[in-house]
Amino acid sequence: MPAAARTIARPAQFDRTSQHRRAMLAKIQIARKDLAMDEDDYRQIVFDKTGRTSLKEASEADLAQVLDVMKAKGFKPIARAGKVAAAQHPMARKARALWISLYHLGEVHNPSEQALEAFACRQLKCDKLVWARQSDAFRLIEALKSWAVRSGWTQHNRATQKPLYPIERQASLCEAILVKLKAAGHVPQDWALHDAMWKLCGEENAREHSWSAEDYARLAQQLGAKLREMGGAT
Incomplete structure (x- = not known):
């Protein structure tokens, strides 16, 4: 050989x-x-x-x-005790969005930047997320996506297996949280997302208009709060 x-x-x-x-x-x-x-x-x-x-x-x-x-000349680096400076590169922003979404889903118990930093550094074997190579982004993002899928949050179209569009992923997140609420007996089994939008967010006639990304984000936050309030988070 x-x-x-x-x-x-x-x-x-x-x-x-x-x-x-x-x-x-x-x-x-x-x-x-x-x-x-x-x-x-x-x-x-x-x-x-x-x-x-x-x-x-x-x-x-x-x-x-x-x-x-x-x-x-007067420059004084600011030491922020107990705080982690938030990384702002594209990988970090995407990871942060997934981290908060997993918090709404009841999987992440600590939504703070420090908790995300600790998870990211374990995945990427780096000291600070802000120092991580962008070429390693896929490992962190895929780890978070895999966690999401295990928790019932669909990331791909079941028919085509293509990744969902961002607004479709947000809708899928809301559906996944609603499933958990139903399984725990916290909301009626016949609730659809428009019922949750009306009864949790006060959005009238939610069935009659298309939803924006902001609508789904607001609903995910409200559903997540309900899940934690009722003790349905894992």
Whole structure:
């Protein structure tokens, strides 16, 4: 057997040094914004401390010196005790939406950013979600989707097996929560979503008009609150 064929793939390794470097670069940009520093002044500091006009090739020691200058100019990093800065890249926003939806479904008991951060870091083997590689997004998102499916929240069209459109997923979420409420005996078995919309959200004539994404989001929140109130969450 050729040597290449005998090679066992090694699991992906996260470069913690690279993660720390990205965090330092992000902090420099925050400092630059906080100090309202113009382009010329910023470039001069970078050149004075690194000998370059860009931080692209700067070492961590160089980055630390740039940060020291900015601190001397008045930049004060804010330490938020007990709080986790929310990651804002596309992967994080999608994961956050799924996390909150699973909270409404009664599967997630703590909807906080800290709880999502802990779950994401376990899945992605990283120190902070904000440092995670976008190329690894599928692992976090698929883990959350699999959890959703196990909990009765359909993610695909049963006939075509194609992923549901966003508004269809929201409707499916509402249906899944309603099923749990019925199973626990908290609402009548003959309730449809329009009954829940009227009786829980006060939306009159809900059967007679098409629903928006905001309508489904509001209903999911109300159904989730009812599920937790009645002790139907798992």
